[in-house]
Amino acid sequence: MLHASHDSIRAQILAILAAWGSPPHLAETTADIMVETDLTGVDSHGISMLMAYEELLQKGQLRIAGEPRVVRDFAATAMVDGADGLGHPAAFMAMKLAVEKARAFGIGAVGVVNSHHFGAAGCYARIASDAGLIGLVTSSTRGILMVPTRAAEPVLGTNPIAFAAPAGKHKPVVLDMATTTVAGNKVKVYHLNDKPIPEGWVQDGEGRPVTDSHVANDYVFKHKDGGITPVGGPESLGGHKGYGLALMAHILGGTLVGASFSPLRNRTQKPDDPNNIGHFMLAVDPRAFRDIDGYESDLDAVIDVLHATRPADPAKPVLVPGEPEEASRARRLVEGIPMPESLVQHVKDVAARAGVDYMLKAAH
Template structure:
């Protein structure tokens, strides 16, 4: 059975690990906070699960623990940020804050990132924009290629996710966060660590047969959402978040799950839309409320208890884990204890 760790204890633990690995205190706290939030909302493949991998990459030279992200191209409604090969959360947070500031004066703003790294769940950054009273959109190039072009065998594309966060009034915000594959690869890694099989439909082998053993994932291909349509979305999102920024796409993408030393040059993009640029923000929020109620109250198929809107189940998970703690399975707990001992940092819950 997993241990349930209070979110604050998890955040303190990760902050201490990062500081022990040479990350400046302010950066360590920022990244640890975002990773804790990932665990709270149920994005288990993007929170503390990734800690040992990030630290391993920093210690092997593949990632810069003392990075200084900076703006390298800028116009009134856009910016390109170079992440200095640091923890991906740093450059992507900078992109979100820059987009918010620019959208306040320009109405909309687009910020791209190059030389970044894996930055956790997409919704974190769309929500940053939403919490500033705007609509936020986030795109990214995944950190390893697991998706072939439609009808092909060569892994030239990744899970390339999208997140969109839309503020409401009295109703909860609408927050979509999805990969362009049926399952994100982080979910495959979580299944492997827990010794659980994958459902059919996540992956196939190179003969086109279902692959359900996550420990054989390196032999398989992730399946796109909606067949060829998902392949098309993965390509377009990668062009916008990667190629446009001078970040990696196609054969240039480095598998950061298998390679700890090569710079990944991961790309992301954030769009901020100021509600006030399109009318009365209060009226927009009321209309979102009305639509949410229409959808939730609409006729259901037999056996369906409730129609959910995007983000509602993550919000419920967050409320539950905030009260009960974040579940840490025994294999992950062992990995974290080993990491803490290697760095001379306090163990989780110590």
């Protein structure tokens, strides 16, 4: 296990993106978000995505130099065309624009179309909370991974939802979740680490649980029957709620902005057609509703009550969403970002094919 420094990971990503033809400003935004994703412990959406991005590039689906641009602008709303590039720059532009509009109008809503995978949704929600605003992010997906409640085959994706709210004395509350039990790429992480996955994450085409991470990886990424269950698991445990959340996320991040719905698109898609993933960014200024000091003190009080709740295990105090990621970030800035040897080898191979040096270095 290599504990790579975040600086060396950023340099490696930048070198590969540049070799692929990404303009420097787009590559820097993408690399910054991918590194931040790994620092916060979301290993499924950081440097481990390079292999998937390389595959998109090789198929001709990814326009790596695509320049995002605003194509509609109406007061508190706007639309960004991602130009078929990686999703990070387009999503970053969209949330920055939503923040600007929220400061002017109290609320800002910006959609993105013609995009690709954008990493962890929480990174964009945090842009809003870092600006003192409430942020909400949803996205459509390209993969067909979720098995809807009562179904035996996947239809929807892992359509993420992220929410961030700034507090006063406390760090922001940040929720970042897949609408499936786990994100599909988390199965990939277990596969890379050669670890069994928990029962209930993935099911086969007969509805039976799959725990072998290598078999599960095939179900998730090689288009076999079966897939990932909705968040909440089986219907009796509330899986229908996760299914509904995924549909909501697609309506906002897909239907509303004009992005594709994979089960329909697969009937007509050509091999080199871009993914046309969509995103939805919402920013809300608390000042539009009340005095900011009152808002912050009330949210601080809510967090204080949650922290003071008696834990089931005294060794594991009650946390609020966002705190595990903050702890991971602080730790990994010092100790490095853990990368299994299988992932390190993949990165070496991607770098070699791109014609750039291998640059990962241990944090110490």
